[in-house]
Amino acid sequence: MELRIAGLIRESVVDGPGIRSVVFAQGCPRSCPGCHNPEALDPSGGRVVEDREILAVLEKNKLLRGVTFSGGEPFMQAEAFAQLGKQIKEKGLDIMTYTGYTWEELLHMGKKNRKVMELLSISDYLVDGPFVETEKDLNLAFRGSRNQRVIDVRKSLRKRDVILARFS
Ligand code: SF4
Structure with missing residues (x-):
């Protein structure tokens, strides 16, 4: 399946726990002042790649703990990122997803769009x-501003409440 991406970082230690690759989605409906990645906002920018091309890059790095979906807005391409995420999870890697939507907004959107729930659930x-x-x-781990939360998705879905992630 095709994805439109702004870029791919093969190895990062600042975009989630452990050593990770980062896939930047191209396109975001917002224009937050101070956005860290303004070149990723145009939904027709970036480049189109096949998910298998990304998987081939990931397979070369045996040290990865996981993969981070950043952006841009991954939920603008929920189906494609969910499908990529499923294949990444099958390799035993974890997924961290950055989004401009809040947890509550995503749950609401997910009632009408099951692809949104799929991407949320594989994260x-x-x-x-x-x-x-x-x-x-600048002192926050894995997030840029205090309003953002790093959420443990599985626990939050199970408890039907926002449970913040803890990393040991
Ligand atoms: S949601 Fe994120 S990517 Fe989109 S404009 Fe805001 S900071 Fe930039």
Whole structure:
């Protein structure tokens, strides 16, 4: 399946726990002041790749703990990222997904769009909400502003409440 991406980082230690690859979705409906990745906002920009091309890159790195979906807005391409995510999980890697939507907005959207729920459900961790420049804090782990949360998706779906992720 095709995805439109802004880029791919093969190895990162700042975009989630452990050593990770990062796939940047191209296209975002927002334009948050201070956005860390403004070139990823145009939904017709970036480049189109097949998911198997991304999987081939990931397979070369045996040190990866997981893969992070960043952006841009991965939920604008929920079906494609969910499908890629499923294949990544089959390889034993975890998924962290960044989104400008809040957890509550995604659950609401997911009632009408099951692809949104699929992408949410295959994510182990969700960093939710847009970047807010006035809430910016450089000391936060894996998030840029205080309004964002790093959510443990599986526990939150089970408990029907937001459970923040803890990393040991
Ligand atoms: S939601 Fe994220 S990618 Fe989209 S404009 Fe805001 S900071 Fe940028």
